[in-house]
Structures are given as structure tokens and as C-alpha cells.
Amino acid sequence: MSELLEFGKKILKNQPFSALLGTELEVIEPGTAVLSLAIRPDLRQQHGFVHGGVVSYLADNALTYAGGSVLGDSVTSEYKINYLRPAIGDKLAAKATVLSSGRNQAVCQCTVIANGDAGERTVAVAQGTINKVDR
Amino acid sequence: MSELLEFGKKILKNQPFSALLGTELEVIEPGTAVLSLAIRPDLRQQHGFVHGGVVSYLADNALTYAGGSVLGDSVTSEYKINYLRPAIGDKLAAKATVLSSGRNQAVCQCTVIANGDAGERTVAVAQGTINKVDR
Amino acid sequence: MSELLEFGKKILKNQPFSALLGTELEVIEPGTAVLSLAIRPDLRQQHGFVHGGVVSYLADNALTYAGGSVLGDSVTSEYKINYLRPAIGDKLAAKATVLSSGRNQAVCQCTVIANGDAGERTVAVAQGTINKVDR
């Protein structure tokens, strides 16, 4: 396990909300990050799909991790998400990549994929700005 | 309690993820909706602030409720959120309003406010599109 | 005429693209800006409405002016726009306001209004991030 992955996993463990949702950091390398979570009944909305808020949370967090992989300690300043289809299945994964970065800011895109019996389907795409945390 | 509020509360109760987070529907009237939740330790990120994913979730859900108040059964198709400052305090509330609506679609804006000892502070603003669910 | 308005008008005059479109700076005060242009036939698309690109341009520029009114020399880093209805009439005006600002960054919203025989109608709403230009 790389030092960056180990460090990223430690931060995730320190996010109580990520622990509540069961999020795992699968990949973090300079310019990219993959977060995933197991789809549980308590993450759903009234129609049985994963709640949009869970999809957004995972995209947002993956964007921050991707940006953070090149900037260091970072926060998402803003993002936009389009939901493409209902999220169903066993597992949700968000893969984010850095499109452009400077000293203090990175622009990233993210794809959220649901995995299950029906195969792998893209359920959302997001684009946002990550800012380095000022000290 | 109006019929619309009663109906909205029932839908919220049927969203397991909203139950997990403890979300309450405070207001729903044609063109506007307010959702809130108590800030609990397990909704935080590593710096002690409410996780951005919780703020996004609440904004997204408030946008859907506002859109749904004029369209009926609806989903958020897309939205954009800007985080303005860290969310701290006791309570988070998202107030969404419909700016424009047609037969199948509504455009809404949302303000997310954190309440606590430090008073009331706007922590995020969002804008998005709500679509009526096709039957 | 305030110094800020005079300065803002001078910058606009130095934007060849704004001169091409005939944009006027109507208002600029700390935290707000209004830009407008006369709707001419050559600003239209194939259905006779003002081209979305013109509406976007005016929103983007108004966002920058609003942000610049509190930050100084600035650029739009990103924004999102929802078109609400076709833009027709004699005049288009974009009014932008600062929602939140720090040392280097401001978050602004903008409403674009079309004026004509049919009265005044909101045709688009935008939200974005303005960044101070680093020297």
C-alpha cells in the first residue's frame, strides 16, 4: 500500500460521516481517486434506489480526494452533478480525476458507477473545483 | 398541518437515508420547502465540520421538495452547489424555492443555513433542475 | 457617476467583445453590478430568440463585475446557468450580487431579465465563483 493511500485511508477513517456510510478509499494516486461503498437498505430513498444525497456525497468526496492528491489538504469549493439513471445494485464507486491544477486550486471530474446483477452502470457525472486549505 | 406537509412528511419517512440522518420537513407550500436536521457528531468530517456530503444531501432533497411542491412526484436531475463556509452548530436547514416551472420541469434555488451559538450563517447555496417523474 | 462606475465602464470599453455586443455597465456598487445590452437581430439564434451564448456572456460578465466590486481585478473561475425561457424583447439586463466573499474569492448569483412589449421576464439564473487575479 502506497504512503498516499495509507494517509488517505486514515483521513477517511477520521470522517465520522464516511464511517457511517461505510465508504472505502480504493485508489489514490497523483491526479486520481476512487471511493466506494456497499449499497445498504438504509442508504435508499422512497423508491428503493440509492438516495441522490449518497451519490452526491460520494462524488463530492472523490472530487476532494482527487484534488487533494495533487494539492495536499483540500476542500471542495463547489461542484455540479447530473444524475443519469437510478442507482441500484450492490456497490457504488466514484472515480475522480484532475483535469487541471495550479498551486491552490484543481478542477476535477467524477463518474459514479453502480455495480450489481445488472452489470456496471454510470449513474452520475460531476465536475467541480477543489481548493487547497489555507494555513 | 396542511395535507401537502403531511404527505411530504410521509415521503420523507419512507426515505431510509433521510431517517438515518434525522431529516425533518419543516415547511412545504407551493413553490417552497424547508428541510432541517440536528447536527450530530457522526455527520462530521475530519476537521469537526458537518461533512459537505450532508450539506449537499440536504440541499438536493430540499430542491426536490420545492420542485415537487409544484410538479408532484419528482426527482432532482442536476444541481450545483457552492460551499460558502464551514458548517458548524446545532442545526442545519435548507430552504429551497421555485424560480420557474413548466409542466415537467422546475428550476429551483436553495440556501443552506447552520444555526448555533455563533448565530445563523449561510453555509451553502445551490441551484438545480427538478423533473417530474414520468409514469 | 461614482469612481467605481467610471472605472468599470473603462474596463468594459477595453473589452472588444463587449463593445462588439454593445454592453453597458448600468450599476456597480460594492456587492452588486448590472450590465445590459440592446437586443439586435445579429444576437439571435435560428428561432429568433437571443442566442443562449449572449445570455451566458452577459451573466458571466455581470458575475465578474459583482465579484470585482469587492475583490478588485478578478476573473470568473466557473459558473452554472439555467435558462428559464426564451429571451425576446428590446433589452437584456443581468443583475449580479455577491453572496459571500473572502480575500481571494467571491460567490455570486445573477438574474438575467429580458425587457420588451411583453414586459419584464426573467430568462436565466446563474451562480458562480469569482477569483481575484494574482499579481
Added chain:
Amino acid sequence: MSELLEFGKKILKNQPFSALLGTELEVIEPGTAVLSLAIRPDLRQQHGFVHGGVVSYLADNALTYAGGSVLGDSVTSEYKINYLRPAIGDKLAAKATVLSSGRNQAVCQCTVIANGDAGERTVAVAQGTINKVDR
């Protein structure tokens, strides 16, 4: 020249604003479109870069063309754009692709590239929703 390209070029010719800016439709195939324009002095802002409004216009129009390639007569309902770096050079091109589409709606992404002596550089990325025009 394909029928779709011929048709697309005809529509572009009927957009007076696109004629004013000198936009060309380079490619249109089901699911993708490329629009370009020559960078002229009158498309610039006060620092000598292409005005953001021109970049936005081209992205917006490319998104509509990509969506239209699968939906037929369409409009951009909303989009979000991040500017990555100043646009300089001789030519600006926006390449848009459809990520997902249904009967009435498509979600598309777009990359805007500037070409010049300094080579080819991505200057902006956009993501938006295209809606079929109701008849």
C-alpha cells in the same frame, strides 16, 4: 459530407450570432459535435485573452449540437463551465459528447481547446443538460 453535417451547418448559418462570431461546425455524428472559430481581436477582453463569454458560447452551442445529434431539435437547458486557463492563439474548438440520453433529454460534456503557436491547450470544460424542443 453527411446529411447530418449538412443540416447542422444550415442551422448554424441561420444563427445570426454564430455568423457574427464566425463559428464553423466541423463534426457532427450521433453523440458528438465539434464547433470552432477563428480567434479575432474583437472577441477579446481587456487583457488580450478570448472573452470568457466567447468560450462559454462555443461550449454551450457544442453541447446543444451534441445533444441535438441524438435528440433532434434541441436547446441547452442548463450547463456549468470551469475555465482552466486563459484562451489565446489562433483558433478555438469545442468538442462535446453525449454521456447519456433518453427520449427527451441528454447529458453532455464538452472540452474547449485553444490552438496557436504555443500548441494545443484545454481552456475550459463544461457539463450540461440538453432538452428536445416540444412541438
